[in-house]
Amino acid sequence: MEEIAPSYDVVVLGTGLTECILSGVMSVKGQKVLHMDRNDHYGGEAASVNLETLFKKYGNFQAGTEPWKKYGRPNDWNIDLVPKLLMSNGELTNILVSTDVTRYIEFKQIAGSYVQQGQGSRATVAKVPSDASEALRSPLMGIFEKRRAKNFLQWVGSFDEANPSTHNGMNLSQVTMKQVYDKYGLEATTRDFIGHSMALYETDEYIDKKGQAKDCVERIRLYVNSMARYGKSPYIYPLYGLGELPQGFARLSAIYGGTYMLNTTVDEIKYDASGKVEGIKATMKERGEEGEGMKFETKCKKILADPSYFPDKAKVVGHLVKAICILNHPIDKTDNADSLQLIIPQSQVGRKHDIYVAMVSSTHNVCPRGYYIAIVSTISESSSNHHLELQPGLERLGKIEEQFMGPAIPIYEPLEGGEKDGVFLSKSYDASSHFETMTDDVRDVYRRAECEELKVQGLKDGEQLVAEE
Ligand SMILES: *[C@@H]1O[C@H](CO)[C@@H](O)[C@H](O)[C@H]1NC(C)=O
Numbered sequence: 259m260e261e262i263a264p265s266y267d268v269v270v271l272g273t274g275l276t277e278c279i280l281s282g283v284m285s286v287k288g289q290k291v292l293h294m295d296r297n298d299h300y301g302g303e304a305a306s307v308n309l310e311t312l313f314k315k316y317g318n319f320q321a322g323t324e325p326w327k328k329y330g331r332p333n334d335w336n337i338d339l340v341p342k343l344l345m346s347n348g349e350l351t352n353i354l355v356s357t358d359v360t361r362y363i364e365f366k367q368i369a370g371s372y373v374q375q376g377q378g379s380r381a382t383v384a385k386v387p388s389d390a391s392e393a394l395r396s397p398l399m400g401i402f403e404k405r406r407a408k409n410f411l412q413w414v415g416s417f418d419e420a421n422p423s424t425h426n427g428m429n430l431s432q433v434t435m436k437q438v439y440d441k442y443g444l445e446a447t448t449r450d451f452i453g454h455s456m457a458l459y460e461t462d463e464y465i466d467k468k469g470q471a472k473d474c475v476e477r478i479r480l481y482v483n484s485m486a487r488y489g490k491s492p493y494i495y496p497l498y499g500l501g502e503l504p505q506g507f508a509r510l511s512a513i514y515g516g517t518y519m520l521n522t523t524v525d526e527i528k529y530d531a532s533g534k535v536e537g538i539k540a541t542m543k544e545r546g547e548e549g550e551g552m553k554f555e556t557k558c559k560k561i562l563a564d565p566s567y568f569p570d571k572a573k574v575v576g577h578l579v580k581a582i583c584i585l586n587h588p589i590d591k592t593d594n595a596d597s598l599q600l601i602i603p604q605s606q607v608g609r610k611h612d613i614y615v616a617m618v619s620s621t622h623n624v625c626p627r628g629y630y631i632a633i634v635s636t637i638s639e640s641s642s643n644h645h646l647e648l649q650p651g652l653e654r655l656g657k658i659e660e661q662f663m664g665p666a667i668p669i670y671e672p673l674e675g676g677e678k679d680g681v682f683l684s685k686s687y688d689a690s691s692h693f694e695t696m697t698d699d700v701r702d703v704y705r706r707a708e709c710e711e712l713k714v715q716g717l718k719d720g721e722q723l724v725a726e727e
């Protein structure tokens with residue numbers, strides 16, 4: 259049992275990835291951190307769970323039966339609760355490298371990045387072309403469109419903010435992405451896969467926003483450069499599942515003196531006369547302990563927390579729906595890829611939000627050989643039938659052995675910045691298929707709480723996180 263100090267610089271509530279990164283970097287910076295979670299495991303919504311836990315969490319079985327037994331040992335399964343992949347040149351990778359958390363976690367490539375065109379039985383599923391030569395071979399475009407896409411991708415590849423001769427006469431801080439697409443004469447379906455499967459926008463709102471073109475071009479460049487790093491896809495994924503990530507940062511924090519307490523409920527947040535947080539009362543329960551648990555009180559200067567700890571200081575901005583599916587075959591039309599990301603752009607299936615399919619397998623030590631774990635997800639657009647909303651994605655999976663689908667998950671954002679009360683909230687995970695928005699949030703919380711920018715060094719050219727295959 260850890261000793262509780264009389265005071266801390268920061269109390270962190272929740273061990274989701276955002277909170278664990280923050281507690282890691284703050285500990286490294288020399289702050290005294292107390293990190294607590296009401297759950298008895300790390301990761302919150304970003305945990306990976308075994309198969310038995312998954313069945314029980316979703317109540318997918320009848321009392322007295324043990325359906326997980328036919329899938330081998332439950333502990334051979336590490337199933338993510340959120341479907342996300344790392345961009346190999348993305349900000350999370352940079353944070354992992356610059357904090358050296360990479361020494362605790364091994365990564366593997368994701369084998370493919372796909373996009374769907376059309377729907378139902380007439381749908382085309384194809385690799386997302388990431389450079390000029392792939393564009394010329396892509397079945398997603400006709401012969402003339404291939405050339406236009408090639409020109410566009412070549413321009414994006416050579417774009418350099420500092421060098422106006424590469425701007426092709428456009429100031430990206432002033433034009434909309436529609437104007438850029440128009441300049442290259444790209445068709446609607448091409449805009450769709452570029453915006454949604456390369457720039458990874460979840461909706462079409464970006465197209466008409468003034469000044470958004472620069473962001474879009476940067477996103478495409480991130481995709482293309484991530485792709486170029488290892489070759490198969492722009493994505494990497496940790497062996498044993500995403501749950502390894504928060505735990506890696508928790509270890510980092512602990513090495514620098516951070517104190518961790520799981521299974522600990524918050525009883526009271528104490529504020530001073532000016533309304534600023536000054537301490538916390540909590541109770542921790544040890545395994546197998548009878549009775550009330552250990553009550554304690556400590557002082558702190560600030561609190562960082564996931565929004566579920568302060569529902570009255572957060573608002574719901576949407577609902578995520580997802581289905582976790584177990585398959586015993588790869589997904590059709592994907593070259594038998596052992597892992598992939600498949601994006602179904604919203605307009606292809608008459609929606610406003612994209613549908614994502616993320617699949618991993620035994621290659622990533624998350625399930626026994628011969629099985630695949632696919633998560634289909636989207637932002638809910640109606641209160642009706644979630645199954646129906648996910649249908650275009652589920653349809654891609656073929657025969658499904660098991661399907662776990664809970665209620666829609668609310669997505670929270672903080673109401674205020676936290677400067678007034680010293681309580682700095684993160685956002686819930688959004689629907690995006692990668693961690694870029696989460697790392698934006700890490701930066702944002704850090705900026706609000708520390709009044710300075712989080713400094714991160716990236717991978718150097720040629721530096722590899724994933725062994726060559
Ligand atoms: C582009 O526009 C921004 C303002 O919107 C301006 O600050 C910048 O200097 C312009 N860049 C060039 C290359 O003209």
Ligand SMILES: *[C@@H]1O[C@H](CO)[C@@H](O)[C@H](O)[C@H]1NC(C)=O
Pocket residue numbers: 298521543544545546547
């Ligand atoms: C957490 O607390 C519960 C009681 O609330 C207890 O049954 C469980 O064993 C505890 N878990 C750990 C890891 O201490």
